[in-house]
Amino acid sequence: MVKFLKLYEKIGIFILIVLASIFLAIVSPNFRNLDTILGIIMQGSYGAIIAFGMTYAITSGGLDLSVEAVMGLTSVIIAMLIPTMGFVGAILIAITASCFVGLINGLLITKMDVNPFITTLAMQAILRGASLLITGGRQIVISQKEFMSIGATELFHIPTPIVYMVVLFIIFYIILNMTTFGRHVAATGSNEQAAKMSGLNVSLIKIIVYILVAFSASIVGVIRTSQTLIGIPTMAPGFTLNVLTIAILGGTSLAGGKGNLIGTLFAGIFISMIYYGLNLLYVQIFYQMLAVGITLLFALFIDGLRNRYLNVARIKGIRV
Amino acid sequence: MMNNNNIFIELKNIRKIFPGVVALENVDFDVRYGEVHALVGENGAGKSTLIKILGGAYQLDGGEIIIEGKPVTIGSTSMAQHLKIAVIYQEFNLVPDLSVAENIFIGREPKIGKSFINWRKINNDAAEILKKLEIDINPRKFISDLSVAEKQMVEIAKSLSMDARLIVMDEPTATLTEKEVVKLFSIIKELKAKGVSIIYISHRLDEAFELADRITVLRDGRKIETKKISETNQNEIVSLMVGKIVKDYFVGKKEEINEKEIVMEVKNYNIADSIYDLNFKLYKGEILGFAGVLGSGIHHLLRSIYGVSQKTSGEVYFEGKKVEINSPSEAINLGIGFVTEDRKGEGLLNDMSVIQNLSIIIIKTLTFFKGMFIRQKDEFAVFDNMAKELNIKYANINQRIIYLSGGNQQKVIIGRTLVSECKVLILLEPTRGIDVGAKAEIHKIMIELANKGISIIMASSELPELVNLTDRCIVLYKGKFAAEFNRENMNEEELVAAEIGKLSYAVN
Numbered sequence: 097m098v099k100f101l102k103l104y105e106k107i108g109i110f111i112l113i114v115l116a117s118i119f120l121a122i123v124s125p126n127f128r129n130l131d132t133i134l135g136i137i138m139q140g141s142y143g144a145i146i147a148f149g150m151t152y153a154i155t156s157g158g159l160d161l162s163v164e165a166v167m168g169l170t171s172v173i174i175a176m177l178i179p180t181m182g183f184v185g186a187i188l189i190a191i192t193a194s195c196f197v198g199l200i201n202g203l204l205i206t207k208m209d210v211n212p213f214i215t216t217l218a219m220q221a222i223l224r225g226a227s228l229l230i231t232g233g234r235q236i237v238i239s240q241k242e243f244m245s246i247g248a249t250e251l252f253h254i255p256t257p258i259v260y261m262v263v264l265f266i267i268f269y270i271i272l273n274m275t276t277f278g279r280h281v282a283a284t285g286s287n288e289q290a291a292k293m294s295g296l297n298v299s300l301i302k303i304i305v306y307i308l309v310a311f312s313a314s315i316v317g318v319i320r321t322s323q324t325l326i327g328i329p330t331m332a333p334g335f336t337l338n339v340l341t342i343a344i345l346g347g348t349s350l351a352g353g354k355g356n357l358i359g360t361l362f363a364g365i366f367i368s369m370i371y372y373g374l375n376l377l378y379v380q381i382f383y384q385m386l387a388v389g390i391t392l393l394f395a396l397f398i399d400g401l402r403n404r405y406l407n408v409a410r411i412k413g414i415r416v
Numbered sequence: 417m418m419n420n421n422n423i424f425i426e427l428k429n430i431r432k433i434f435p436g437v438v439a440l441e442n443v444d445f446d447v448r449y450g451e452v453h454a455l456v457g458e459n460g461a462g463k464s465t466l467i468k469i470l471g472g473a474y475q476l477d478g479g480e481i482i483i484e485g486k487p488v489t490i491g492s493t494s495m496a497q498h499l500k501i502a503v504i505y506q507e508f509n510l511v512p513d514l515s516v517a518e519n520i521f522i523g524r525e526p527k528i529g530k531s532f533i534n535w536r537k538i539n540n541d542a543a544e545i546l547k548k549l550e551i552d553i554n555p556r557k558f559i560s561d562l563s564v565a566e567k568q569m570v571e572i573a574k575s576l577s578m579d580a581r582l583i584v585m586d587e588p589t590a591t592l593t594e595k596e597v598v599k600l601f602s603i604i605k606e607l608k609a610k611g612v613s614i615i616y617i618s619h620r621l622d623e624a625f626e627l628a629d630r631i632t633v634l635r636d637g638r639k640i641e642t643k644k645i646s647e648t649n650q651n652e653i654v655s656l657m658v659g660k661i662v663k664d665y666f667v668g669k670k671e672e673i674n675e676k677e678i679v680m681e682v683k684n685y686n687i688a689d690s691i692y693d694l695n696f697k698l699y700k701g702e703i704l705g706f707a708g709v710l711g712s713g714i715h716h717l718l719r720s721i722y723g724v725s726q727k728t729s730g731e732v733y734f735e736g737k738k739v740e741i742n743s744p745s746e747a748i749n750l751g752i753g754f755v756t757e758d759r760k761g762e763g764l765l766n767d768m769s770v771i772q773n774l775s776i777i778i779i780k781t782l783t784f785f786k787g788m789f790i791r792q793k794d795e796f797a798v799f800d801n802m803a804k805e806l807n808i809k810y811a812n813i814n815q816r817i818i819y820l821s822g823g824n825q826q827k828v829i830i831g832r833t834l835v836s837e838c839k840v841l842i843l844l845e846p847t848r849g850i851d852v853g854a855k856a857e858i859h860k861i862m863i864e865l866a867n868k869g870i871s872i873i874m875a876s877s878e879l880p881e882l883v884n885l886t887d888r889c890i891v892l893y894k895g896k897f898a899a900e901f902n903r904e905n906m907n908e909e910e911l912v913a914a915e916i917g918k919l920s921y922a923v924n
Contacts, residue, residue: 275788276780282768283776289762293724293754294776294832295745353767 101402105347108398109362116369124376134255136368141261142316143335144364147342148268148357149312154348155272155355156305157285158212161336162201163313165223166194168331170317172227174243175236175327183243183322191314197223198310202303216306220336227329236327247322257319261361264312269357281305285352334385341388342367345395351403367391424449424484424613425501425582431478432465432637439465443479443639445632447582450611452604454624454645457634458657458879458912463617466634467584470615471503472496502575503584506710508567510559510574517542517555520574545573549603565596572603576612583607584615589623590711601627619709619916621650633657650918658879658908670863672903673701673887678736679871680752680840682721685730690716691895694730698840698873703866705886706875709915713895714875715757718842722754723747735839748777753833755826757844757875763829764817771799771813773828777836802831806861823854830861841865843874847881859885879908893917 104111120127127133146163153160170190177186197219204215251259272278280301283291292298321327344350345366346359370387423446430443440462447453457463468474470481472493480487483499490496496503510519517538518525526537542555551569559567568588575583585604589597604614604627618624624631625645633640633656640656680698685691690713698704706714720727723741732739734750741747747754756763765773775795780787782794799813806827810820817825826846833841846862847855862885866872876882882889883906891899891914899914901907 270789274790276783276790277788279772279776279779279790282772283765286765286767287762290765291776293722293744293756293762295743295748296776297745349767351767353765 101398104398105402109346109359109366113362113366113369116366116373120369120373120376123373127372132372134258136372137261137365138255138257139371140365140368141257142320142332143338143342143367144361145257145261145264145316146309146313146335146339147346147360147364148264149309150339150343151346151348151355151357151360152268152272152281152305153212153309154343154350155285155352156281156302157288157352158205158302158305159340160201160216160306160309161213162197162216162219162223163309163339164332164335165220165227166197166310166313167317167320167335168227168329169197169223170194170314171321171331172230172236172327172329174318174321175238176230178238178240178243183240183246187246187318190318191311194310194314194317195307198307199303201310202306205306206299206302224330231327231329233329235329238321238325238327241325243322244325245322247319260315260319261364264315265357265361268308268312272355272357277301277304282353282355285354287353337392338367338388341392341395344399345391349403350396350399422449423447424451426482427466427479428482429479430466430469430476430481432462432469432474433477438637440469440637443634443637445639445642447613447615448629449613450608451630452608452614452616452628454628454631455615455617455634456619456621456624456631456653456657461634461657462637463634464586465637467503467505467586467615467617470496470501470582470584471505472501497578500579500581501584502578502580502582504568504571504575504586504588506586506590508571510567510570512560513558515556515558516546516553516562516570516573519559519570520545520555520577522574524578541577542573545577549573549576549606551603565592565599568592568600569603572607576607580612582613582615584617586617587619587710588616589618589620590709597623621653621916621918624653625650650913654909654912654918658912670703670866670885670887673699675700679734681733683731683733685717685720685732686728687713687716687720687725687895688728689895691720691727691892694892694895694897696890698871699887700871701866701869702887703862703872703874703885705882705889706873706892707877707879707882707889707911707915708892708898709877711894712892712915714892715844717892718754718844718873718875721747722752722842724754748836748838751837751839753836753838753841755829755833755841755843755846757848759822759825759829759848764825766818767816769814770808770810770817770820770828771795773817774799774802774831774835777832798835802835806831806834807857821850821854823850823857826850826854826858827861830858834865839870841870841872843872845876846874847876847878879911882906882911883908891915 150160150163173190173193174186177189201216201219204210205212247256249256272281280296283294283296284298284301288298317331320331342363343360346363347356348354348360367388370391371384374384374387426446428444430440432440443466455463455466465474469476470490472490472495475491481490482488488499490499511522514522520542521538526534526541528534539555546553546555549569549572551573553562553566553569559570562570588600592600607614616624616627628645630642630644631648631653632642633653635657677700678697679700682694682696685694694717708714716725719725721732721741723743723746732741739750741750744754765776775782775798779790779795782791782798783789784791796813803810808827808831809824817828820828847858850858862872874886887903889901889906889911890897891911893915894917898917901911
């Protein structure tokens with residue numbers, strides 16, 4: 097069992113993707129063409145990008161449930177500002193505002209010592225409410241067509257969201273695995289008290305992490321708004337759950353201290369494959385929610401098993 | 417003194433084994449009706465194991481327990497309760513978010529019908545028990561609002577409410593003020609008069625001599641002697657506790673320091689409720705020991721110097737300059753290293769690798785591009801160097817630290833502070849929970865470091881370790897300076913005496 101779990105930790109998500117690919121290739125002739133595959137990856141990129149940020153939060157021993165509301169806030173701010181400032185300025189302000197939300201999350205969690213789960217859940221409600229208030233509950237149509245160049249175009253035949261995902265993946269990966277900051281994030285999540293005793297400024301580290309999560313959510317908010325040209329205050333309801341599922345399925349342990357961004361990347365694509373597969377079967381959209389819930393439970397189950405078995409192995413002195 | 421010679425409980429040939437360690441061997445012990453029986457011994461002598469057996473937390477590996485002539489088994493805490501044995505552990509067994517009355521009757525609440533708690537009865541009954549003990553606590557108060565002394569009283573009330581015939585008290589006075597101790601003693605005497613038997617565990621011998629009828633000394637898991645209090649004295653008990661020093665892992669003495677250069681000086685140091693007006697100096701290249709039993713405040717003191725917790729007042733001079741240390745990072749920057757006694761809770765980065773655990777303090781220096789990117793080659797070099805120096809055994813550098821043995825974990829944690837090139841190294845219980853071989857290695861490392869000029873402060877509850885390793889040893893008793901020893905006059909008997917408040921003098 098320990099061996100299986102160790103193996104799963106390394107290649108589990110790839111096996112899932114291979115199995116899903118085989119299944120899709122059999123049931124859908126379309127799946128065998130490149131555009132379909134790129135489409136699936138693009139659909140997966142939204143969740144994956146935010147899950148990069150979420151991976152940081154979980155690695156630091158926390159969680160951020162406010163991401164979908166940050167997307168909505170970004171969308172609304174852009175739609176409101178675009179007529180006066182043009183899309184570049186609007187995007188910059190929207191992203192800055194989102195980072196500010198992350199800063200508030202981080203300050204509440206570290207300085208007021210509130211539970212991250214509840215703090216970010218409250219922030220979710222506050223942002224949703226504020227976004228709806230700003231727009232009076234309406235969606236705002238954006239008339240600047242050139243804004244579409246951000247998220248609805250292709251670069252060398254590759255949809256831009258995929259390009260953003262790859263670029264952000266590289267940046268997030270390098271920061272987490274090769275910089276002192278990344279090391280400090282893992283140390284904080286691994287044992288906060290030990291990190292403090294080693295002289296780390298744990299509060300600052302966590303605040304930056306929550307800013308990173310909000311930043312990644314804001315990026316996806318920009319992309320989605322650019323594709324639809326509508327400012328939607330209630331953008332992507334329930335998406336936070338997808339993001340969590342992707343991060344945990346990717347192998348980032350909820351216990352903290354161990355972030356796996358490669359896993360997150362591929363888990364994002366895997367979730368998208370599930371959606372695609374369910375669409376092929378012409379099932380109701382409700383089944384997609386069901387599927388995400390089941391996937392999350394499965395991921396948690398594996399995470400729990402891993403923690404338990406590794407613990408037992410340690411106590412029994414088995415070398416893993 | 418002995419009114420009643422009838423034996424209530426008798427333990428015969430008790431044996432308890434933990435993996436690799438014999439905790440108790442051939443221990444015989446008995447308590448009479450209405451007797452206070454003191455149980456003393458150094459740390460690791462087996463006292464806690466013995467009372468955990470009585471409380472049903474541990475199972476015997478040999479021997480038998482006889483209550484009122486009948487052999488019994490105490491297979492669980494509820495069986496202990498059923499046999500009318502109550503154990504009051506140092507860390508109390510109270511639910512903080514329930515009221516005093518609820519805690520006293522927990523699991524045995526008077527009910528209306530089958531499901532509803534009879535609140536009036538539970539509060540009245542609790543009030544009655546508290547009144548009997550002359551304890552002035554409102555039974556409706558929550559445990560979390562009580563002082564340590566009050567919690568203790570509630571524990572006693574709880575044992576009485578279940579008609580306990582034997583009450584075991586583990587270091588009951590360690591955190592009490594003198595006034596509260598007087599109160600506790602009068603309650604114990606009352607219980608005794610009612611025929612309740614009491615096992616009283618304490619480091620403070622004068623307490624044992626005031627209360628007890630008989631006293632039993634344990635050492636290294638064996639019973640050394642049981643004596644009538646009237647037929648012995650404290651000096652005899654101290655020498656029985658220490659016995660012959662086990663020197664089998666002794667690794668040799670460090671060099672004497674010749675030039676006395678002050679590295680750190682602590683003046684008029686106070687911490688609320690734990691340290692009072694403490695002064696000490698630390699010289700270059702010396703190993704300074706701190707000794708004291710529970711309640712001595714040593715850990716508070718050293719944690720506060722490292723900036724983990726705050727002092728109330730006092731000054732710290734580091735290399736001649738007055739410094740304010742408000743966080744571990746400030747201490748690290750000055751050149752102070754700290755190795756915690758709670759390796760798992762605040763030492764190990766559990767999910768991270770051996771190499772990452774070693775480098776965490778200095779990782780920002782092993783970088784390129786303005787301290788941002790980790791230079792893995794440098795990190796490995798530092799690790800490899802330290803692993804060889806400290807003889808750390810590991811499977812590969814990416815092995816998670818929790819899979820190392822306790823001794824190797826400890827070496828990594830010590831190495832973590834050493835690579836930061838600290839000048840002062842504070843070690844709390846550096847050899848706790850590691851085996852004898854690794855212990856000797858840690859001792860050797862400490863001596864080598866001190867010979868290199870690093871000043872070491874070591875707090876230890878193991879006297880042989882202090883006597884063998886340190887240049888000087890300061891003993892604290894209840895947060896105050898009690899005695900200081902140097903190499904010439906250091907011996908275990910006097911150290912023990914000073915630790916338990918029986919000796920108070922300084923040299924130099």
